[in-house]
Amino acid sequence: xxxxxxxxxxxxxxxxxxxxxxxxxxxxxxxxxxxxxxxxxxxxxxxxxxxxxxxxxxxxxxxxxxxxxxxxxxxxxxxxxxxxxxxxxxxxxxxxxxxxxxxxxxxxxxxxxxxxxxxxxxxxxxxxxxxxxxxxxxxxxxx
Amino acid sequence: xxxxxxxxxxxxxxxxxxxxxxxxxxxxxxxxxxxxxxxxxxxxxxxxxxxxxxxxxxxxxxxxxxxxxxxxxxxxxxxxxxxxxxxxxxxxxxxxxxxxxxxxxxxxxxxxxxxxxxxxxxxxxxxxxxxxxxxxxxxxxxxxxxxxxxxxxxxxx
Numbered sequence: 001x002x003x004x005x006x007x008x009x010x011x012x013x014x015x016x017x018x019x020x021x022x023x024x025x026x027x028x029x030x031x032x033x034x035x036x037x038x039x040x041x042x043x044x045x046x047x048x049x050x051x052x053x054x055x056x057x058x059x060x061x062x063x064x065x066x067x068x069x070x071x072x073x074x075x076x077x078x079x080x081x082x083x084x085x086x087x088x089x090x091x092x093x094x095x096x097x098x099x100x101x102x103x104x105x106x107x108x109x110x111x112x113x114x115x116x117x118x119x120x121x122x123x124x125x126x127x128x129x130x131x132x133x134x135x136x137x138x139x140x141x142x143x
Numbered sequence: 144x145x146x147x148x149x150x151x152x153x154x155x156x157x158x159x160x161x162x163x164x165x166x167x168x169x170x171x172x173x174x175x176x177x178x179x180x181x182x183x184x185x186x187x188x189x190x191x192x193x194x195x196x197x198x199x200x201x202x203x204x205x206x207x208x209x210x211x212x213x214x215x216x217x218x219x220x221x222x223x224x225x226x227x228x229x230x231x232x233x234x235x236x237x238x239x240x241x242x243x244x245x246x247x248x249x250x251x252x253x254x255x256x257x258x259x260x261x262x263x264x265x266x267x268x269x270x271x272x273x274x275x276x277x278x279x280x281x282x283x284x285x286x287x288x289x290x291x292x293x294x295x296x297x298x299x300x
Contacts, residue, residue: 003197021196024192024194024196025191027191028191029204048165049165051164053227054165060167061207061208061211062212063208065203065211065233065235069202069204085194088203090235091207091234092233092234093207094231094232095230
């Protein structure tokens with residue numbers, strides 16, 4: 001099934017978990033999507049393949065960036081009217097705390113959605129949403 | 144220590160898979176070249192890392208990882224002594240989609256070292272740095288004490 005068909009299916013059934021079938025990176029890194037009241041949360045399962053610094057050990061900055069970007073993309077796919085994946089134009093990731101090798105969640109909020117470009121903020125945490133380990137803001141070209 | 148001896152030492156240590164980040168190993172990340180304040184890394188293309196199964200274009204997270212790795216190794220190669228570092232922030236401009244099937248190279252340059260903070264830029268590309276996939280500006284913090292200070296003083300004196 002193409003990504004366009006998957007997004008249509010996700011919207012029709014309000015089940016955005018199916019998107020990972022069209023985003024191989026999510027399957028490979030073990031990222032799932034959960035929906036509650038129109039807000040999507042992405043969940044990264046703990047796995048040692050996500051380790052950056054093996055001596056601490058800590059999550060790799062690239063994995064955290066990838067998780068935040070995934071949160072932004074799936075939330076935009078949910079919010080936008082069109083049925084293709086948005087594309088990142090630029091992202092800034094701030095690393096706030098060292099991430100442990102543990103279940104990690106991220107959630108995005110669309111700050112402003114224009115006709116072609118959306119501004120998005122996202123936050124990523126481990127046990128406490130009020131203690132984020134990283135945050136992202138960025139622009140995405142709508143699908 | 145001469146620059147050449149220091150670079151050889153860093154390469155001998157970082158070149159071993161057990162001293163690489165497990166995530167880097169998982170992606171097949173390789174250090175291609177290092178020099179004072181500079182590092183070049185590469186990852187092979189894998190369809191399982193695409194951000195869109197229909198197009199096969201690599202996910203932004205993969206580009207983020209390769210740029211973060213290039214920046215990190217550049218910082219290590221800019222510091223006089225072995226140090227632990229942490230990414231403070233990373234800004235990435237996605238200039239064009241990565242071409243499916245092609246490896247991605249990232250070249251980083253740590254152009255300023257201060258007492259606590261290192262400033263870095265990096266470019267991701269396939270073969271030609273003049274035709275980049277992504278541009279990155281990043282800052283790193285030196286988390287082990289004194290290392291950056293010693294380096295900053297050496298540079299200013």
